[in-house]
Amino acid sequence: MKIWFLTGEFAPEFGGGIGTYVENCAKMFAKAGDDVTVVVRSTKENKTEKSKDGYRIVRFLQGEGEEYTFLGYDNAIAYQYYKVIMDMIKKYGKPDIIEMQEYNAYGQYIIQNKLMLKEELKDIPLVVHLHTPSFETLRINQFNTYEAPFYWIGEMEKFCIKGADALICPSQFLADKLQYLVKEKINVINLPFDIDEEELAKYKDLKPDKSQKKTILYFGRTEYRKGVIQMLKGAERLWKKGLDFKIKIIGGDTKLESKGVLIGEELKKKYSKYIENGNLEMLDPIPHLELIPHILSATAVTIPSLYENFPNTCIYSMWLGKPVLVSKSGGQAEMVQESGKNGIIFDWDIEGDFEKKLEELLSMDDNKLSTMGNNAKERINKLCNMDTNLQLRREFFERVISEKNKSKEIFPFVEEMPKDDYLKVYEGEKDLLSIVIPYYNLASTLPETIESIKQSEYKKYEIIIVNDGSTDKDSIDILKNYENDDTIRILNIENKGLANARNVGAEAAKGEFVAFIDADDKIDKTFYRKAIDILHQYHNVSYVYSWVQYFEGSSAVWPTFNIHIPYLLCANMLAAYSVIRKNDFLNFGKNRIKMEYGMEDYDGWVSLAEHGCLGVSIPEKLNFYRVRKDSMSRQFNKKMRVYLYQISRDGHEKLFEKYSKEIYMLLLTNGQPFYWNNPTTPVYLPSAENGAVQIDDRIYRLERILNTFPGKVARKIYRMLRKIKHFFVRFKR
DSSP: OEEEEEESOOTTTSOSHHHHHHHHHHHHHHHTTOEEEEEEEESSOOEEEEOTTSOEEEEEETTOSGGGGTSOHHHHHHHHHHHHHHHHHHHHOOOSEEEEEOGGGTTHHHHHHHHTTOGGGTTSOEEEEOSOOHHHHHHHTTOOTTSTTHHHHHHHHHHHHHHSSEEEESOHHHHHHHGGGOSSOOEEOOOOOOOOHHHHHTTTTOOOOTTSOOEEEEESOBOGGGTHHHHHHHHHHHHHHTOOOEEEEESOBOEETTTTEEHHHHHHHHTHHHHHTTSEEEEOOOOGGGGHHHHHHSSEEEEOOSSOSSOHHHHHHHHTTOOEEEESSSHHHHHHOSBTTTBEEEOTTSTTHHHHHHHHHHTOOHHHHHHHHHHHHHHHHHHHOHHHHHHHHHHHHHHHHHTTTOOOOSOOOSSOOOOOOOSSOOOOEEEEEEEEEEESSOTTTHHHHHHHHHTOSOOOEEEEEEEEOOOOHHHHHGGGGGTTOTTEEEEEEOOOOHHHHHHHHHHHOOEEEEEEOOTTOEEOTTHHHHHHHHHHHOTTEEEEEEEEEEESSOOOEEOOOOOOTTHHHHSOOSOSOOEEEHHHIIIIIOOOTTOTTSOHHHHHHHHHHHTTOEEEEEEEEEEEEEOOTTSGGGGOOHHHHHHHHHHHHHHTHHHHHHTHHHHHHHHHHHOOGGGOOOTTSOOOOOOGGGTTSOHHHHHHHHHHHHTSHHHHHHHHHHHHHHHHHHHHHHHHO
16 A cells, blocks of 8 residues: 655654554554555755565655645645655655645645646545644644734635545544534544663663652643643642652743743743752753653553643553543543543543542552552553554545545635525536637737636637726727627626626626636636536536636736635635625625725625625636726725725625624734735734734735845745744744
């Protein structure tokens, strides 16, 4: 079997539970004769190497690529993973299966492109392994999950879970927590585990030092979710009762965002007297193999988490025959299973239960502790045995592969919207695409637009030019060139603006599908074919669009995204250049004339969403937007935008009221949407002194500066600094 594991963590650069799991899995399958490749980001270099256990490791240098100029860092890494996978398919051929983590949504663009019917991916099963998504860990850690870009990363983790061909999870606890996202039951297979016997042999005679205090070991980050704060509160109550024992903590520090403090540093201050008298010891993190003597010399190990998946700390400790004191809130309780026999389980929801169970553990004699440790070792070997795990995973992979040609007909939107019935059914010729071009005094650019359409790979189309009362002689005369073209119809109407012109064109359309393109823009030759294929594939997709490449006045890229409610209610997510089902547009999405200054397309997307019609983005630059100084969007200012948002909101009150809580939190956290770039990037709000400068003008001037030679150099330096900062942030975590 040809298996690729996509991971954000792998030794030696990135440690952590995900990396340990991938290493064990890769080793396990490679030793069984499978062709295994691990794909991981690197902060140092692009490198392909062979491990001592026979599997390939492909490391790619993160931060390289155009995508880092228009996507937030983690989303850009996700797109880079997609590019690396596509290059690997060309080089090594298709794998039988790809497994990826849900955490940080690094697989989102692989999943999105497969759903967008990318030929190279269409018959490769994509499995998502659940390690504990950030939208859960951040919430438990008292972090504001509405803050950009973390909000979007969390939403894309949900997308990866919903869009995967199959899900696998190590613990029933986490599977139950996330089951609401998918209909099919999540598969639970515990983690494979093994310890280097040579390393273990070094410490075979090491025992707890009876001359020292009984020691309860915690190793892992001092993270709120890990229950360290609550653990020490409970321990202090026992210390005050007169019990003399030691808590040893080994691990890195983390920040409690709600208070803006480092948890470990705060704990050292709060419990300084216990550190001084030897009841508490707090050490920096060490490599996992160096933990062995600390585990073996401890009385017991505790995993006091408030929310946990299937922690390696518990596996590690039980594997070494050490009694464990674990919370009920996670897979660690599943490992112990029987409290009092294989370890001790306590419940944070029962007041005083931790102290009660800790006191019970401390009162055990050596024989009881030894018996419990041996039971723990036997139990975990049964759960995480490599041979058994290999068989279970192979059977799971084979089943998923056997179903690889099973067609999906429903697109996995993060937020599903029930679709309303049509008020009227409009006739349309099957598969015919009616391309509507609103036209007003654009003689110089219209030929380019029409030529780009005629180069399209999709040939069943008609072009409808809606002449919105052009007054320029050249613009009127040039239309005569198309009067004898059988594929083109010209509708001459009184000037009533862009919104009306689009509506008139759609109403005159003969096709099943309608596309909109302005008379100064262009499309890639593959766009219409790809869009209509997607509309045929998914009956719950109303319209399709793509990323937008600016040209002439700018070289920037506008990345668009699948429609997401409530984000769309705060900020636009796409351009007007979509291919839409005609009945959806005419029933629910017609542009309102009230939007007289612009944003009529945005208002239409909101209206469509209100009626359950959602769109998807092809993450490729297939639409080309000409940036002109005199275009309508260049005339926008903040007050105009507020006015237009108000009109849109008043027209869709029920939808805005339904998501008012989420809208409130998004705006409270990230400020006014005029200062948002896209959902993947942080928000940088203007200071009070420059608040009078219009954001659109600032962006336009900034684009001009960045396209100069010094500007391009500055961008390279900026990307390099972001990579350095990203490395240190991850390292600190």
